[in-house]
Amino acid sequence: MASFVQRGKKIVAIGRNYAAHAKELNNATPKEPFFFLKPTSSYLATGGAMEIPTGVVAHHEVELGLIIGKRGRDISQADAESHVAGYTLAVDMTARNLQDKVKKQGLPWSAAKGFDTFTPIGSFIPKTSVPEPHDLRLSLKINGITKQDGTTADMIFRIPRLIEHISSIMTLEEGDLILTGTPSGVGPVVAGDKVECVLADGLGKELDTLDFTA
Amino acid sequence: MASFVQRGKKIVAIGRNYAAHAKELNNATPKEPFFFLKPTSSYLATGGAMEIPTGVVAHHEVELGLIIGKRGRDISQADAESHVAGYTLAVDMTARNLQDKVKKQGLPWSAAKGFDTFTPIGSFIPKTSVPEPHDLRLSLKINGITKQDGTTADMIFRIPRLIEHISSIMTLEEGDLILTGTPSGVGPVVAGDKVECVLADGLGKELDTLDFTA
Ligand SMILES: [Mg+2]
Ligand SMILES: [Mg+2]
Ligand SMILES: [Mg+2]
Numbered sequence: 180m181a182s183f184v185q186r187g188k189k190i191v192a193i194g195r196n197y198a199a200h201a202k203e204l205n206n207a208t209p210k211e212p213f214f215f216l217k218p219t220s221s222y223l224a225t226g227g228a229m230e231i232p233t234g235v236v237a238h239h240e241v242e243l244g245l246i247i248g249k250r251g252r253d254i255s256q257a258d259a260e261s262h263v264a265g266y267t268l269a270v271d272m273t274a275r276n277l278q279d280k281v282k283k284q285g286l287p288w289s290a291a292k293g294f295d296t297f298t299p300i301g302s303f304i305p306k307t308s309v310p311e312p313h314d315l316r317l318s319l320k321i322n323g324i325t326k327q328d329g330t331t332a333d334m335i336f337r338i339p340r341l342i343e344h345i346s347s348i349m350t351l352e353e354g355d356l357i358l359t360g361t362p363s364g365v366g367p368v369v370a371g372d373k374v375e376c377v378l379a380d381g382l383g384k385e386l387d388t389l390d391f392t393a
Numbered sequence: 394m395a396s397f398v399q400r401g402k403k404i405v406a407i408g409r410n411y412a413a414h415a416k417e418l419n420n421a422t423p424k425e426p427f428f429f430l431k432p433t434s435s436y437l438a439t440g441g442a443m444e445i446p447t448g449v450v451a452h453h454e455v456e457l458g459l460i461i462g463k464r465g466r467d468i469s470q471a472d473a474e475s476h477v478a479g480y481t482l483a484v485d486m487t488a489r490n491l492q493d494k495v496k497k498q499g500l501p502w503s504a505a506k507g508f509d510t511f512t513p514i515g516s517f518i519p520k521t522s523v524p525e526p527h528d529l530r531l532s533l534k535i536n537g538i539t540k541q542d543g544t545t546a547d548m549i550f551r552i553p554r555l556i557e558h559i560s561s562i563m564t565l566e567e568g569d570l571i572l573t574g575t576p577s578g579v580g581p582v583v584a585g586d587k588v589e590c591v592l593a594d595g596l597g598k599e600l601d602t603l604d605f606t607a
Contacts, residue, residue: 186470192568194501215428215501218403220564232562252509282499287429289501293563294449295466348446349507350434 180264180354183186183246183365184224186284187354190217190298191262191345192271194244196335196360200240207240212336215288217271217301217358221298229272229296229368229393237297237368237393238363241319241327245271247301247355254346256339257346260386262351263338266309266380268301268389270319281349292390301378301389312338315363315380321372329362368393394478394568395517398438399461399557404512405433405559406456406485407584410574411547414454417577426550426558429502431485431572435512442484443582443607449500450490451511451582452576453574455590457526458483459552461569466559468569470553472563477552479538482515482592484533485572486582515529515592515603526552526555530596531576535586540570543576582607 180186180359190381195201201208220347233235248264271292278291309315312331319327336344341357368374376389394400405428409415415422437443445451462478485506489524508560523529526545532588534543565571582588590603 189434191432191503207552213500213504215459215503216507217434218430220403220566263591281427285499286427286480287502289405289428289430289503290562293430295562295564304411348509350433350509352434 180246183303183354183356184300185286187219187356188352190255190356192217192292193341193360197329197333197362198335200361200365203242203365208335211307214345217298218293221293221295223296223299223391224250225301225389225391227299227391229294229299229391231288231368231370232294238273238275238316238365239319239368239374240271240273240365241282241317242269242271242301242358242361243315244318244330244356247351247353250350250352252346252350254342254351256343259339259342262342265305266302266312267303268293268376268387269358269362270299270301270376270389272297279392285299285364299389300389301387310390311381316379319374319376321368321374326366327349327364332358333339333362334359340384394460394462397515397568397570398436399518400571401433403476403568404433404570404572406431406506406572407555407574410549411576412549413525413544413577414575414579417579422549426555428434428436429506431512432507435507435509437510437513437605438604439513439515439605441510441513441605443513443605445582445584445607446508448526449488452487452579453533453540453582454485454579455531456485456572456575457529457531457545457592458514459571459573459576461565464564464566466560466564468556470557473556476556479517479519480526481517482590482601483572484513484590484603486511513603514595514604517602518600522545522600525595533584533588533590534592534601535582535588540580541576541578546578547571
């Protein structure tokens, strides 16, 4: 599944999976998981240049990504881990001003989340390198200043629950990416910014890095 | 592009593109096009059986589909036709009760639109067989009774405008499907129903049929 960027057909992104992030945007903590889709045309490989369209306020959301390795529908929590091939470090870029507008109007989030280059991603990390995905450190700096620094221990809905929920609605296929939500600290990325993200294990060992410019 | 079901990575579906349909759901007529994404895991080939999940009110929306044949971003209206490989007859099935709920909450439409089997589709129709895509008849019957019967002449935003709009946000790729909106007459499909759709040209000649059971 190292080729998930080429092979994968969908990106399923969970909203509000960290209580501190839900709160910072004045949203209620969800009672069950919810998700939106991003197109795979929004991928940006590490080292790349993000495009921020004119008039868009683009916010960073650093997230742990799960790469699906085995197709499945109605996957139980007990079986969920067997469907994960590995992980990646990702940023769910969001046109926050457009999202705020469509939320008020009851319209879809797809454009606000779907611009080209709005899903920067790192390397494929095989699951054998990640013994405990619920004890990882996610951090993001802009121009050397830390903006997000959270732990996957704070997820409201843990990985098996997310896989159970999504697959109760749609088949998960090889190469699909699940974004698991962002910790607090989201904010704007503007032209000229250098963004650097790190995924580390519970002991502080780096598992992957991801950087891009705007 | 006859293999769009296997090759395509996204389904981009336009909302409220027929005034009579916007009105029947008490929605305003949009001032510019908007869209949502459906996963390709929701495809159902003609002749198939739709799954309606427990508690879901599933509405039919018969639509003209455009199959992209050439990758592009920021496609002009003048160039739009050169990116279309052909057409298909499709139904954008919608969990209307879930959609109504998330609209009120400002949440994404992705689950309401994304269940497995919620995008029944017909054959690939090469564009050489369709000289005027804005003069096609779209109809849908349930158990022999006509529920939808509209013409693509009534689209609020025509095909070049839709391609221009979507590609101003995201790259369109070979095999992607664009659903162009539904005429009025949407309503529920329930277990045991037989659904039959026809796409015909302006003279009434059948271009394709699509049927499924629920
Ligand atoms: Mg996010
Ligand atoms: Mg997709
Ligand atoms: Mg529709």
